[in-house]
Amino acid sequence: MLSALSVLDQLLASALSCVRETSATEETAAVEQLRGLYLTHDSVERLLAREPGAPAFSSVKNTDEDLPDPSRADARLRRLADAYGLSVFDLNVLLIALAPELDRRYEQLYAYLQDDITRRRPTVDMALSLLCAGARAKLARRAHFAPDSALLRHGLLHLIPDAEQQPAPLIAHGLKLDEQLIRFLTGHECLDARLAPFCRLVKPTAQGAQSSLDADTRHALLELAASARESGERLSVYFQGQAGTGKRRAVESLARDAGARLLAVDLPRMVSGAGEYNSLFRLVLNEARFDEAVAYFDGLDTLRREEHAVAYQSLLEALGEFEGLSILAGAQTLSAESHPALKIITVPFAPPDFAERRALWLECLSVEGVRLNESDVDALAARFRFSRRQITGAVCDAKMKARLRHASSTSSSVASSSSSNVRSESQPVSAQELFAAARAQSRHNLSSLASKIEPKYAWDDIQLPEDQLEQLREICAQAECRHIVYGEWGFGRKMTAGRGVVALFTGPPGTGKTMAAEVIANELRLDLFKIDLSQIVSKYIGETEKNLDRIFREAHRSNAVLFFDEADALFGKRSEVKDAHDRFANIEIGYLLQKIEEFDGIAVLATNLRQNMDEAFVRRMRVIVEFPFPDEEYRRRIWKSVFPAEAPLGEDVEFGALARTIRLSGGHIKNIALASAFYAASDGRVIRTPHLMRAARREYQKLGRKLNDADSLSGGDGANTA
Known part of the structure; x- marks a missing residue:
C-alpha cells in the first residue's frame, strides 16, 4: 500500500x-x-x-x-x-x-x-x-x-x-x-467489531470432522459456484434440514475444500439486536470478500417470520450482488423464486438414521473411553434421535456425573491424598447415567402445554391380568424394535405415515392407565409428558391447531412419551355440521387425525369413555388396551403392593378382607392406603384396620357413596398375607 x-x-x-x-x-x-x-x-x-x-x-x-x-x-x-x-x-x-x-x-x-x-x-x-x-x-x-x-x-x-x-x-x-x-x-485481518456479536470467522482445520456431504457433492457445488462466478450469475446454496443434521460440519468441509475461511453468521442473534439490516448484510458480505471466506447464514427460518420480512428481503438483495460462495441454512422449504437475481440450489440434510446414530454413539463413547454394552448402545441410538453434538454432549455429561458420583463416595482424606481417585479415566459410566444425560440433552419446550411426570412405577407395581400386561410389553417391544422393522427390514419404505407407536388405554377411572404409561416410560428410560388439554383447546379459530402442531413438533424433538389423559375431550366424535362452531370443531379433529398419523414417536391416549372416541382415531391406534375393573383377586394384589416395605402394618390388617369389602379400583385403593398412613402417623404409628376403614369411608364419601359392611373385616388369620 x-x-x-x-x-x-x-x-x-x-x-x-x-x-x-x-x-x-x-x-x-x-x-x-x-x-x-x-x-x-x-x-x-x-x-x-x-x-x-x-x-x-x-x-x-x-x-x-x-x-x-x-x-x-x-x-x-x-x-x-x-x-x-x-x-x-x-x-x-x-x-x-x-x-x-x-x-x-x-x-x-x-x-x-x-x-x-x-x-x-x-x-x-x-x-x-x-x-x-x-x-x-x-x-x-x-x-x-x-x-x-x-x-x-x-x-x-x-x-x-x-x-x-x-x-x-x-x-x-x-x-x-x-x-x-x-x-x-492496511493488512490488519480481524473481524469487524460491528459483526462480532453475531459472526464468527473460522479457519477450518486440515482434517475436520467427517462431513455428511461426500467429496463428490462438495466438488460439484464448488464447480457450480466457480462457473456461476465466471458467468456473472449470482448463486447461493441452501442447506435444508433440522438442527443437528450436520449442516455446519458440511459447510466447514466445503470451505476447507475451497481453501477458504468460513464466515458464520448467526441470523437469530443478528435480528435480536437493533440495527439497519441493509448496512449489516453489506458489512457481512464485504467481510467475506476481504477475507476470501465462504459466507454461511445459519438460522434462516427466523428471518422468514412475518416480523422479520424486511431483514429477509435485505439479505436476498445483498446476496443478489455477491459474487462469492454463500450458503444459507434452515429447516423450511426455500423457493428458488425468492429473489429474481439470485439462483438457489437446495441440498437436503436428513436426520441421522439408526445406523448413523449408533456409529456416532460408538465413536463418542470410544473417544471418551466409556465402555457400554451393545444392547444399551442400540437402545440409546433407537430411542434418542440425536445429532452428533447432542450425543457428544450426553457422553460428556454422563462422564462428569460419574466423576461426581465417585468423588462423593470417596472420603475427603483419600481424595486429597491422591488426585487420581477422581480422574475421569478411572470412573466407569453406567448406562443409567448415560440415559439420564441423554434425556437432559433432549430439548423440552412442552412446559406451557404439558406437565412432566417422573416415572416411578415398574412392572412389579402394576396389577393387571396377564393379557393386558402382555400388551404393555408389546408396546415397549415395538418402540425398541422400530429401527429393525422400519430400517433393516425395509418397512419404512412401505409406510409414509403411521410409523409411531400410538396406544389407546380405556377403562374406568383408577384402573391403572396413568400408572401403565409411567411403567412404559420407565421401561424405555424416556421422559413422560402429560398433555394439559385445557391449554390446548382454544375458543379462537386456528389456535387449537397451532397448539397441536407445537406439541407434536416439540415431542419429536424431545424424544419423549406423550400421555393424553381424558383423550375423549380432544379426540371425540365428529358431529353433523349445523353451524360454524361444528365446522371448525370438525376441522380441529381432522387436523388432529393428520398429526397422529404423521407422529413417529410414542403416544398414549387414555379415556374412561371409549364410546365417545371418534372411530377414525380408534382405527389408527397401534394397540388398544382394555383396563378392567379389578376383581377381588386383583384388588388383593393391589392392596398387597400398594404399601412400601418400610410402612409399619399392624398384624390385624388382612388384604383378602380388604379386597372383599372395599370394591374400588386401584386408584382409590392407593388413596385409601395413603390416607390411612397419615391417620396412623398422627395416632399410634402403626397402620391398623381402623385407620384403613376410616380412610375408606372418606374415599366413599368423595364418590357420594356409603360403606355399610365394615364389620365384615373382622375375622381372618390376621397375618395380612391372605
Missing part, C-alpha cells in the same frame, strides 16, 4: 505546482503565509476569472483517462477493483481518502490545496479537482459519489457533511473510508 501512495504523491506534486503558478502574483510572502485565512483582491479576481466548475488545481493535463492506476502497485487494490467493479477513478478516490489514515502529512497538504487550514480531510470537491482535467469532466465524475455508485452502495466510502454548512452541497462533503476497508487495505 505504501508503494501505491507514491502514485498519489505524484498527483499531489502536480497539483501543488499548479497552485504555486496561480499564486505567484500574490503581493508578499506574508500573504502567502496566511493562505487559507485571508483572501486578497487578486485571489478574488482570479476566482471570478475561472471557468464555472473548473478545477482550482489539477494533476491531469489533458483528459482524466490519463489517470495512473494505483492497483498496479498494490494487490489489495486489484482485488477491490475486481470484486466491486471499481474504475481507475474510484481507486484514486479511495487512495486520496486512505492517505491521511496512514500519514498525517497528507492532512497539511490537503489543507493547503483546499486553501483552508481547518479542512484537513479530503472533500468531494478536492478529489474532483485533483482527478479531473476540466469542468465537464468534473461534472460527469459526480456520478461516482451518487448513492447508487459502487463506492457508496457497497459501503466502501462514506460522505461526511460539513458541520458548518447545513445542508451541505455534495462537493463540500468530506471523504471517509469505512473502517472495515481501512483494515483490509
Whole structure:
C-alpha cells in the first residue's frame, strides 16, 4: 500500500505546482503565509476569472483517462477493483481518502490545496479537482459519489457533511473510508467489531470432522459456484434440514475444500439486536470478500417470520450482488423464486438414521473411553434421535456425573491424598447415567402445554391380568424394535405415515392407565409428558391447531412419551355440521387425525369413555388396551403392593378382607392406603384396620357413596398375607 501512495504523491506534486503558478502574483510572502485565512483582491479576481466548475488545481493535463492506476502497485487494490467493479477513478478516490489514515502529512497538504487550514480531510470537491482535467469532466465524475455508485452502495466510502454548512452541497462533503476497508487495505485481518456479536470467522482445520456431504457433492457445488462466478450469475446454496443434521460440519468441509475461511453468521442473534439490516448484510458480505471466506447464514427460518420480512428481503438483495460462495441454512422449504437475481440450489440434510446414530454413539463413547454394552448402545441410538453434538454432549455429561458420583463416595482424606481417585479415566459410566444425560440433552419446550411426570412405577407395581400386561410389553417391544422393522427390514419404505407407536388405554377411572404409561416410560428410560388439554383447546379459530402442531413438533424433538389423559375431550366424535362452531370443531379433529398419523414417536391416549372416541382415531391406534375393573383377586394384589416395605402394618390388617369389602379400583385403593398412613402417623404409628376403614369411608364419601359392611373385616388369620 505504501508503494501505491507514491502514485498519489505524484498527483499531489502536480497539483501543488499548479497552485504555486496561480499564486505567484500574490503581493508578499506574508500573504502567502496566511493562505487559507485571508483572501486578497487578486485571489478574488482570479476566482471570478475561472471557468464555472473548473478545477482550482489539477494533476491531469489533458483528459482524466490519463489517470495512473494505483492497483498496479498494490494487490489489495486489484482485488477491490475486481470484486466491486471499481474504475481507475474510484481507486484514486479511495487512495486520496486512505492517505491521511496512514500519514498525517497528507492532512497539511490537503489543507493547503483546499486553501483552508481547518479542512484537513479530503472533500468531494478536492478529489474532483485533483482527478479531473476540466469542468465537464468534473461534472460527469459526480456520478461516482451518487448513492447508487459502487463506492457508496457497497459501503466502501462514506460522505461526511460539513458541520458548518447545513445542508451541505455534495462537493463540500468530506471523504471517509469505512473502517472495515481501512483494515483490509492496511493488512490488519480481524473481524469487524460491528459483526462480532453475531459472526464468527473460522479457519477450518486440515482434517475436520467427517462431513455428511461426500467429496463428490462438495466438488460439484464448488464447480457450480466457480462457473456461476465466471458467468456473472449470482448463486447461493441452501442447506435444508433440522438442527443437528450436520449442516455446519458440511459447510466447514466445503470451505476447507475451497481453501477458504468460513464466515458464520448467526441470523437469530443478528435480528435480536437493533440495527439497519441493509448496512449489516453489506458489512457481512464485504467481510467475506476481504477475507476470501465462504459466507454461511445459519438460522434462516427466523428471518422468514412475518416480523422479520424486511431483514429477509435485505439479505436476498445483498446476496443478489455477491459474487462469492454463500450458503444459507434452515429447516423450511426455500423457493428458488425468492429473489429474481439470485439462483438457489437446495441440498437436503436428513436426520441421522439408526445406523448413523449408533456409529456416532460408538465413536463418542470410544473417544471418551466409556465402555457400554451393545444392547444399551442400540437402545440409546433407537430411542434418542440425536445429532452428533447432542450425543457428544450426553457422553460428556454422563462422564462428569460419574466423576461426581465417585468423588462423593470417596472420603475427603483419600481424595486429597491422591488426585487420581477422581480422574475421569478411572470412573466407569453406567448406562443409567448415560440415559439420564441423554434425556437432559433432549430439548423440552412442552412446559406451557404439558406437565412432566417422573416415572416411578415398574412392572412389579402394576396389577393387571396377564393379557393386558402382555400388551404393555408389546408396546415397549415395538418402540425398541422400530429401527429393525422400519430400517433393516425395509418397512419404512412401505409406510409414509403411521410409523409411531400410538396406544389407546380405556377403562374406568383408577384402573391403572396413568400408572401403565409411567411403567412404559420407565421401561424405555424416556421422559413422560402429560398433555394439559385445557391449554390446548382454544375458543379462537386456528389456535387449537397451532397448539397441536407445537406439541407434536416439540415431542419429536424431545424424544419423549406423550400421555393424553381424558383423550375423549380432544379426540371425540365428529358431529353433523349445523353451524360454524361444528365446522371448525370438525376441522380441529381432522387436523388432529393428520398429526397422529404423521407422529413417529410414542403416544398414549387414555379415556374412561371409549364410546365417545371418534372411530377414525380408534382405527389408527397401534394397540388398544382394555383396563378392567379389578376383581377381588386383583384388588388383593393391589392392596398387597400398594404399601412400601418400610410402612409399619399392624398384624390385624388382612388384604383378602380388604379386597372383599372395599370394591374400588386401584386408584382409590392407593388413596385409601395413603390416607390411612397419615391417620396412623398422627395416632399410634402403626397402620391398623381402623385407620384403613376410616380412610375408606372418606374415599366413599368423595364418590357420594356409603360403606355399610365394615364389620365384615373382622375375622381372618390376621397375618395380612391372605
